[in-house]
Amino acid sequence: MRVSSRFYWPSMYSDVQQFCATCPICQKTAISRKSDRALLQPLPIIPTPFRRLAMDIVGPLVKSSQGHQYILVVCDYATRFPEAFPLRNITTSSVMQCLVQLFSRTGIPDEILTDQGTNFTSRLMQLFHKQLGITSIKTTPYHPQTDGLVERFNQTLKRMLQKFVDDTGRDWHRWLPFLLFAYREVPQASTGFSPFELLYGWDVQGPLDLLQKSWEDSAIKTKEEGRSVVQYILEMRERLQNYRDEAELHLQKAQKMQKTWYDQHARHREYQPGQKVLLLLPSSTSKILTKWQGPYMVTRKISPVTYEIEHPERKKKKQIYHVNLLKEWKEQVTQPVKATLVVGQPEKEAVGRPWGVACLPWGMPRPMGGAPNLKGASQVREKGSDRECCMLHGPAWPCVVLTGSFRMAPPPIGAADSRLQAR
Known part of the structure; x- marks a missing residue:
């Protein structure tokens, strides 16, 4: 993961995973997998012809x-x-x-x-x-x-x-x-x-039967002669x-075999009324255009594999779709916690990639990327906060201070012993 080679914060991997999973563009352009389809629901067998x-x-x-x-x-x-x-x-x-x-x-x-x-x-x-x-x-x-x-x-x-x-x-x-x-x-x-x-x-008498008759050069007498109409x-x-x-x-045997084969790469999915989903609609104008559209609202469940979807911008405001055309929409949930990010780049002896230090409100800065020997220190105070954080860097490293939003996570074991006390 490219982020881990430059920065660190607690629960970084889960945060990055959640961010990628809730990316709106990624959700709409993701390729559908076989495992995304629902279980097969065969129609009931009708024994009577033309019913x-x-x-x-x-x-x-x-x-x-x-x-x-x-x-x-x-x-x-x-x-x-x-x-x-x-x-x-x-x-x-x-x-x-x-x-x-x-x-x-x-x-x-x-x-x-x-x-x-x-x-x-x-x-x-x-x-x-x-x-x-x-x-x-x-x-x-x-x-x-x-x-x-x-x-x-x-x-x-x-x-x-x-x-x-x-x-x-x-x-x-x-x-x-x-x-x-x-x-x-x-x-x-x-x-x-x-x-x-x-x-x-x-059995129907087809061209092959007529050909067989001509080869045998004899008409096949039917066994029905002499029988009554009732018989x-x-x-x-x-x-x-x-x-x-x-x-x-x-x-019945064919349906069972087909369902067993089909369900090997399928899974049960269920959506609730009020839940947001993406809708897979074909795009005839361009192959690179987004196929997953939405998000739209599920209004009601029609059957185990069909749902009514509300899309106000379309001519037909509500329409029923198969569950294989639906995908769960994941909302991006952020809990903004102010933090200070110091990114440094050495003037001399570049080490190949930048050295970053993430200063969280509760803990020590974590240098990443192979920083040079640290010979000095400076203090950076967060604006609007009484908390003071000590950011270590090399004296020859010019620092750019950036602010961003990080999700608050509980400190790791032993973090309390290593915290810097506010002066």
Whole structure:
């Protein structure tokens, strides 16, 4: 520590540590660590298909030949079955038309999880949800991990689309159903089944199955011939139930493994209403600008990992944020105690670094930095104080007297014996 090579006062290390920890600029520019994130809070598992949906919008993309620039993506939490609709614009009415098409095939869900985009939070969309009895769940700003299911599918869909756009040009909207088919027939690591299996109860017949048939040069006769409709429905219902029970076990196991891995580098954090925190907000103008902003006031706790924060200077005065975007604000607390600091620099035979003497109100001056032999003494009286301190220095050392604020600390053992008595 550079201070210790020049100066000394009791509790110096803890004082410097506290000063650095409460530095406003340092707190706002500090890099976030993995250990700063909160413990993982998985969403409850939904066993029934299309009861909870996750919804997001991908884009803007390369404009297709039909003018489509966006894709509305909807994923089912129970089966991981995805739906995607090409859009020319992302207005609330366009999103609602796609949802009506989806609900006509899957039924009306209980919950829909979205981000806080205006097309999902508008009054028209709120009225739409209210009329259908749908509970709208919103993710916190700048925390896409809450909607991780649809975010992961978005990345997969973008990579698949990129390959098709390179080959087919601007007709990517025509290939979207084929990309969805390819995704739906692949077993998911989290469930152990493909989305198609969990939704319909049997393996989908894809291009590879048709290729196998052509090689075998014989049609595979179905075993369902001669069975009654009632028997077929009962067997189908039993098969679906077995698939979904096993998929739920896979999901529970996957969630447990993910939470164990995630929580290795996480810790529990909690803030109280009225406490000041810093808020991590991205800066799009420059990478060197401060990302941590504030301090702001915590107004209330919404859940174990979400808090309502008040920021008067923003358009939305109060907003809910995830705890991973918050950091405790440490106030600088100073207890001013007047002291005299004498810093000397020899006229001759410089010793490489200055020699400093800190004179505390209760104790002896402590020379630091390898001072030369002391042959004389002078006295410096603090202005406005009856206390007189004796500051030793070499006679050839011109002294500059500075005053500053130091935190009062109890004297070390034996300090009373070494104090200079006021004359």
